[in-house]
Amino acid sequence: MSTLQEKLLFLYKFSRAPQQIGSVTPSSAFLAKKMVESVAWENVNAVAELGAGTGAITEYIQKAKKDNTRALLFERDAELRDRLRERFDDCACYDDARCLQSVLRTEGIDSLDCVISGLPYFNFPQSLCDRLLSEITASLRPGGQFIAFQYSQQMRKQFSKQFAIEGIHFVPFNVPPAFVYVCRKEES
Secondary structure, X not given: OOHHHHHHHHHHHHHHOHHHHOOOOOOOHHHHHHHHHOOOHHHOOEEEEEOOOOOOOHHHHHHHOOOOOEEEEEOOOHHHHHHHHHHOOOOEEEOOHHHHHHHHHHHOOOOEEEEEXXXXXXXXXXXXXXXXXXHHHHHEEEEEEEEEEEOOOOOHHHHHHHOXXXXXXXXXXXXXXXXXXXXXXXXX
């Protein structure tokens, strides 16, 4: 699929479900690079990407991860999920990030070393946001990383209740401009 076709598909999906998709265009290479470079890949044996969309960030994950790192992709939209399966056939694809712990059991994975998220948390009802963050926290190993982008800093307070925020990076070259939260689950 060409870049233009990918952007048009994403725009169409956004027009159908703006609360779920969150943006009119896929993540830029600048945003994808910033998210992926924030991960300590040498310590990652299992990673999940939430809201994988068209695979804009997944592409960079594939380049950065070790060959034996297990990658799980979560995408609610069936058409986008099918495209992810075709494009990234070595990744397991699932539809519902609210079932993260259940998926880990199915895949025989004890815990995740990293969760990379493109979900538009601020668009979600609070109950859904709470459920997702609870699943992420329970699925991450102590000291595991949570990397998420948002289009504002409105999730800062809620993220800080769940994780230690190690940094927030502004990425101006994205539509819209984004903030990358680099967080870590407390070791306890």
